[in-house]
Amino acid sequence: MTMNTAINENIDPKAGKRANFYDVEAIRADFPAMKVEVNGHPLTFLDSGASAQKPVQVLERMDQAYREEYANVHRGAYRLSELATENYENARSSVARFMNAASADEIIFTRNATAAFNLVSSSWGRKNLRAGDEIVVSHMEHHANIVPWQLLRDETGIVIKVAPIDDDGNFLMDEFAALLGAKTKLVSITQTSNVLGTMTPIKEIARLAHEAGALVMFDGAQGIVHAGIDVQDVDADFYVFTGHKLYGPTGIGVLYGKLDILKNMPPYQGGGDMIEMVTFEKTTYREPPARFEAGTPPIIEAIGLAAAIDYVNSIGQEAIAGHEVELLNHATKALGQIDGLTIIGQARQKCAIVSFTIEGVHPHDIGTIIDARGVAIRAGHHCAQPLMDRFGLAATARASFGMYNKKEDVDVLVDALLYAKEIFA
């Protein structure tokens, strides 16, 4: 497939390297949603943290796969099924390369990041954890990295410990280290807070967790989008993310697990595709990743995710991250100038997610009013109620940026917020 690369690569013969110019307009041209109008205004989409828009490259690849390359996988002895299987397994390899996994067998396709957490909790957790064993999470986890452990706690009597953050949203390393001990069996922390934008020191967290003899798991739902991941460099035991925040389709998530750990985990769900041999007396299970993918998998969604990864790679993760830092700096400065606006989360290491409150205007009212100007943000608790409680808030407004956002989007947001303030004046 030909890729319409949105980056202008000017070769500088003297320097002998490419001087990249981030062409945001070319990127926007790849995303049909950027042409949508809302309430008579061009859409200003600032909710990529909830779910990102999709480039035509993803949409067309999925369409083509449904039209011309579709059959069930791992089954038929005919060409079309072979092709579908090849596409599906190539998608797995593509994900493995994107995360620098040692093997594609370490990549399990799930429904989303939440399903990946539940897989680890149900399979690894039930087998390995006993009453009194401890799991350490942080105060800024998404509910997906809290509730599965609580379900396991209610069943097994494990203990959940919470690593604190400071008022700016920084992860507190010393306090975290003090929670670790002989009883710690798993450390499960977010790479990037979906509310505060805080980026946690994952490599150091992994080192300390391993020193304590625990496994370490990271929630990469936001982190893989804004910072990327090298699971071998970080030495993660588990890592989860979801396709739809990475410019890919819904219905596809990824659980990465080190192969020796996955091999010792029992199946999560039973059914077709995950078995070697079934009799009514006894069933034997396949090796990972097949063991954890019961039933017909999200075939086209996996292909779509691979197309999204190709697209991100064609722009370059570093180039995207650099662009997003500029957006973050501009947003932090511009929003900071609005009277009565407080930014929630000012961590030293932050990605392009900005939560805020405005004195006298509830986040929901902000959301409704600025939507009248075509601006889409998230308002609410962001599936992180313990974090909201930590800051004494019921809700915040959140602007989260993607590769297609431009500085002007921030200016439109600021104007719309001033309009909201005017109504409540």
Added chain:
Amino acid sequence: MDDAIDDDIRALYQEVILDHGKNPRNFRHPDDAPLEAHGNNPLCGDKLTVYVRLGEDKKIEDAAFEGRGCAISIASASMMTGILRGKSVAEMERLFGAFHTMCTGEGEIDAAAAEEFEDDIDKLKVLSGVKQFPMRVKCATLAWHTINAAILGEQDASTE
């Protein structure tokens, strides 16, 4: 231009609503309110607690509330607690039905109810702007669901 949507926004955030949102009436925890319920909008985390005292004649003697929420949900709770004082449980249910119809914009208010509660419906009309904003209908009806739950003896109301 975008006059239509701006008109809708202005209709939603009328002066009366902004005033009730900023200075809610009956925003207190009464000492003698045997009935209460927690209202929760799980989509946004907004929470209200509504307190009710019924008289021997089964009429609402006192209604009050506490909680956090958007301008719409607070204004609605503020107006509701005032309007329902002195009404019977059956009247509350009929008025809730009429109010719900106003907020969703689906169907017509029952003619008998429209006549019976003419003045109240007139006051509550300021909240009917939510019908242009389907995501916000639950904000306007949360307090009503909650007082209903308090009177029926349920502990919690949810807009889900």
